[in-house]
Every structure is written in C-alpha cells, then in structure tokens.
Amino acid sequence: MEQADRQDVRSRLQAREQAVAARWLEAIVDTGFVPANLTEVSRQVASWTAQVGDLLAAEAWAPEAARSVGAALGRLHAREAETLAQTLAALGQEILVGMPPGRAAVLQPRLVAILAAIAAGFLQQAQATLLEEQELARDALAVALRRSEARYRAIFQHSALGIALLDMHGRILETNAALHTILGYGAAELRHVPAVGITHPEDVAKTLRFYDEIMSGRRDQGQLVKRYRHQDGQIVYARLSMSLVREDGGEPQFAITLVEDLTARRRAEAERLDAFRGLTARVEAERLRLARELHDGPMQTLLGALGYLGAYERATDQAAARPHLQTARRLVAGVVDMLRTLAGELRPPVLERYGLAAALRSHASEIQAAHPELEMHVDVAPGYRPLPERMELALFRICQEALRNVVDHARARHAWLRLDMEAGGVTLEVRDDGAGFAPPVSLRDLARQGHFGLLSMEERTKAIAGDLTVRSSPGQGTSITVVAPRRRARRAKG
Numbered sequence: 001m002e003q004a005d006r007q008d009v010r011s012r013l014q015a016r017e018q019a020v021a022a023r024w025l026e027a028i029v030d031t032g033f034v035p036a037n038l039t040e041v042s043r044q045v046a047s048w049t050a051q052v053g054d055l056l057a058a059e060a061w062a063p064e065a066a067r068s069v070g071a072a073l074g075r076l077h078a079r080e081a082e083t084l085a086q087t088l089a090a091l092g093q094e095i096l097v098g099m100p101p102g103r104a105a106v107l108q109p110r111l112v113a114i115l116a117a118i119a120a121g122f123l124q125q126a127q128a129t130l131l132e133e134q135e136l137a138r139d140a141l142a143v144a145l146r147r148s149e150a151r152y153r154a155i156f157q158h159s160a161l162g163i164a165l166l167d168m169h170g171r172i173l174e175t176n177a178a179l180h181t182i183l184g185y186g187a188a189e190l191r192h193v194p195a196v197g198i199t200h201p202e203d204v205a206k207t208l209r210f211y212d213e214i215m216s217g218r219r220d221q222g223q224l225v226k227r228y229r230h231q232d233g234q235i236v237y238a239r240l241s242m243s244l245v246r247e248d249g250g251e252p253q254f255a256i257t258l259v260e261d262l263t264a265r266r267r268a269e270a271e272r273l274d275a276f277r278g279l280t281a282r283v284e285a286e287r288l289r290l291a292r293e294l295h296d297g298p299m300q301t302l303l304g305a306l307g308y309l310g311a312y313e314r315a316t317d318q319a320a321a322r323p324h325l326q327t328a329r330r331l332v333a334g335v336v337d338m339l340r341t342l343a344g345e346l347r348p349p350v351l352e353r354y355g356l357a358a359a360l361r362s363h364a365s366e367i368q369a370a371h372p373e374l375e376m377h378v379d380v381a382p383g384y385r386p387l388p389e390r391m392e393l394a395l396f397r398i399c400q401e402a403l404r405n406v407v408d409h410a411r412a413r414h415a416w417l418r419l420d421m422e423a424g425g426v427t428l429e430v431r432d433d434g435a436g437f438a439p440p441v442s443l444r445d446l447a448r449q450g451h452f453g454l455l456s457m458e459e460r461t462k463a464i465a466g467d468l469t470v471r472s473s474p475g476q477g478t479s480i481t482v483v484a485p486r487r488r489a490r491r492a493k494g
Contacts, residue, residue, distance in 0.1 A: 006057045012099055013053035020094045021049040027086035055114050056107055063221050066114045070121025084122050085158035088115050102442045112241050116258045120243040162259035168252055170211050182261045184231030200227035217252055220244045237262040356392040357384045364417055367403055374415055381420040394460045395428050401453050402430035402480045410434025425486045431479035436472045
C-alpha cells in the first residue's frame with residue numbers, strides 16, 4: 001500500500017480501537033479470568049489493540065511485535081485456552097469492521113499472520129510459564145502439564161481456522177476439528193501422512209521449499225497459497241500460515257500452522273469470471289450484429305445516395321445548384337466514414353478476416369494517422385500463429401483500451417506495441433513514454449472512482465486465463481503486459 005493508503009487504514013483502525021478493545025476485554029472476562037485490577041487490564045488491552053492496528057497498517061511486517069502481544073496476554077495468567085480462542089475470534093471479527101471491502105481483502109493476509117503470531121507468542125509464554133513452574137515442584141509441574149495439554153486441545157477445537165502442530169521433520173502432531181472439516185481426514189489419518197502427502201501434486205515442490213525455509217530457521221513465519229487434496233478427491237484452495245516456535249535458547253521446537261479455506265472464495269471468483277465471459281460473448285455478438293446491420297443497411301443506402309447525387313451533379317447544367325450538391329455529397333460521405341469507423345470499432349473487419357497480428361498493425365496505423373504527434377512502433381514476432389478467436393478478440397480489445405489511454409491521458413511522444421509468441425503462450429505489451437501514474441493496490445480502486453479501463457483489461461485477461469501486469473510511475477510512462485497460455489490453433493477461415 002502507498003503511504004496515504006496506510007495513513008487512511010491507520011485512521012480507520014484508530015476510530016475502531018475503543019470498540020475492539022472493549023470486545024477483547026469482554027472476551028477475556030467471559031472466559032472466566034477475573035483480574036484483581038480490571039482497570040489496569042483494560043489499559044493493557046487498549047495498548048495491545050493499538051499495537052495490532054499499527055502492525056496491520058505498517059509497511060514492514062514485524063512478527064516479534066505480534067508475538068509480544070500474545071506473550072503479554074499469557075503473562076496476565078489469563079492462560080485458559082478459551083481466552084486465546086476468544087481473543088482470536090474477537091480480533092478476527094471486529095478489527096476490520098467498517099474497512100472498505102477492497103482494502104479489507106488486502107489487509108486480511110496480514111491479519112491472519114498477526115493472529116498466528118499472537119497464538120505462537122501465547123503458546124511460547126505458556127511454555128515458559130510451565131518451565132518456571134517446573135522449578136517450584138515436580139507435583140506442580142505434573143498438574144501444569146495436564147492443564148497445558150487440555151488448553152492446547154481446547155484452543156484447537158475452538159478455532160474457526162484449521163490448526164496443526166508439526167514437528168521439525170514436517171510430521172503432523174496435532175490437528176483440530178476445523179482442519180478435519182477442511183480436508184476431510186480425521187486426526188489419526190493425518191498423523192500417519194507427511195504434511196505434503198495431502199498436498200496437490202503440482203504444489204508439492206513449492207510447499208517443500210516453504211517448509212524448508214521455516215523448519216531450517218531461515219524464516220520464523222510465512223504464508224503460502226496452495227492446494228490440498230480433500231479425502232473425496234476434490235481440490236481445496238487454502239492460505240497456509242506457519243510460525244516457528246523456539247525454545248528459550250533459540251532452538252526450533254515445533255511449528256504451528258493455520259489453514260484458511262479459500263475454496264468458496266475461489267469458486268465465487270470462478271462463477272464471476274464465467275458470468276463475465278458470458279456477458280462478453282453476448283456483447284461481442286451484439287457488436288457483430290450491429291456492425292453488419294450498419295454495413296448492410298444505412299451505409300449501403302447512403303452509398304447509393306452518394307451515387308445518385310454524383311450522377312445528378314454531372315447531369316445538371318445549373319451552375320448554381322452544383323455547390324449545394326457537392327456540399328450534400330461531402331456531408332453524406334462524412335456520415336459514411338463515421339459509420340464505417342463505428343462498424344470497425346464494433347467488430348474490426350481486419351481481425352475477423354486476417355487475424356490478430358494484421359488487426360494490431362492496422363489499428364496502430366489508424367492511430368498514427370489520426371495522431372501524427374504520437375510515433376507508433378509495432379513489433380510482431382516472426383512465426384506468429386493464429387490463436388482461438390475468443391483469445392484474439394480479447395487481446396485486441398485490451399490493446400484498443402491501452403492505446404486509447406495512451407492517446408487520451410499519457411501525453412506521450414512514442415508508443416510501442418509488441419506481440420510475441422512462445423511455445424507455451426502469447427505476450428502482448430503496450431508501453432509509452434508519457435506522463436505515467438501511480439497504480440493502486442487493486443485495480444478495483446480505480447473502478448470505484450469511475451475509471452473502468454484497467455479493470456476491463458484485467459477482466460478480459462482473466463477470461464483467457466492470463467496474467468496482467470501494469471507498471472507505471474508519475475513521469476516514467478506506463479507498460480501494460482498480458483501473458484496468456486496458448487490453447488489451440490484457430491481453424492483457418494475459408
């Protein structure tokens with residue numbers, strides 16, 4: 001996020017601090033912990049709430065600060081498992097209330113990491129407390145260990161997120177009910193498979209690299225979006241957050257993982273993309289119909305009228321009438337040109353007849369002719385092969401929108417259009433040396449301001465399973481790149 005965005009987030013979080021702190025304190029008291037000095041505890045909870053807000057809005061992630069909050073909660077001797085469970089629930093439910101949806105989505109991964117670190121700090125403090133109690137008496141240690149085990153089990157069972165404890169070899173030691181629901185496996189089944197054993201085959205390599213970074217101690221915590229294999233064979237999309245728990249001497253002891261199920265969100269995104277594809281197809285079909293009707297109807301009628309006016313002009317001997325006839329012909333010819341341009345915008349005839357490469361060259365030539373102050377550079381790699389019609393149309397529309405932005409907003413002297421094809425896919429790039437701009441964290445932020453061009457490019461890119469990259473900064477020009485997988489060759493047109 002930009003600095004201004006972070007300041008806005010911090011301002012919104014500060015406005016909610018009192019309500020969040022009150023909910024957090026209520027959660028602690030409701031779990032059975034009644035402090036001797038409720039005023040002092042209230043002050044501490046308010047301070048922790050402010051720290052969590054600072055961590056959410058901060059540019060750099062500081063896991064130790066979040067762990068210190070969990071450790072401080074443990075030092076209150078509010079060590080009932082339900083205290084931590086209710087703490088996580090209170091923060092997860094309350095702290096982003098009132099935040100704009102787009103910004104809340106950006107902050108959600110950081111919030112999950114903060115909650116994981118708080119839990120790790122709480123557990124570390126609980127462990128440290130147990131070690132202190134060990135020095136007091138063996139009997140007290142035995143009681144504390146039994147109570148600690150009960151706390152761990154209760155924490156796991158009350159969390160809405162899937163939780164697992166892993167040993168330093170990546171073996172699953174403990175799991176909670178939420179994780180069983182997410183993956184479809186019971187606790188006994190999960191204990192007999194390595195953590196990567198329930199990972200989607202295509203994600204095993206990156207999961208192993210992620211585990212190695214954490215388990216080796218190179219990182220104390222991290223996040224990974226990955227796919228699991230559900231027991232019924234379905235794919236489960238999830239965000240995995242992992243934190244390493246160390247002994248007092250710094251030696252890693254075990255890892256705590258939080259698994260957030262993203263499957264429903266991904267399914268909703270897929271349904272939205274399907275709806276967009278359907279809408280795009282209907283819009284393009286309607287554009288084709290209108291283009292053909294314009295060409296076969298009004299344009300042909302006007303061309304016929306031009307012919308009659310020309311014949312009448314040549315046949316008449318009235319010198320006074322000829323200027324009026326010539327003016328009428330110019331007006332009708334102007335309307336024909338406008339209709340031809342409109343029909344081309346609705347459904348570019350060059351794209352339909354000759355394919356994407358020719359259509360891009362033609363469109364760049366039209367822009368060059370209409371805007372001589374802008375020097376166009378077109379580079380189509382040799383060996384370009386036709387793509388499916390839907391993909392070519394989407395790439396052409398993205399190029400249209402990108403060059404329209406160059407003409408309308410960039411104040412550029414040069415624009416470059418590149419089309420390249422490799423074995424696995426196609427790359428389209430449009431860049432300029434114009435004014436540039438500061439891209440938002442999410443392109444939907446521009447849509448909320450009434451600017452839909454980049455969002456339209458993003459949606460069209462997703463519809464062909466591609467990736468859109470926007471690079472820009474004020475005064476440094478703009479580069480828009482689309483990389484899409486090549487599906488299958490389009491049938492040649494007869």
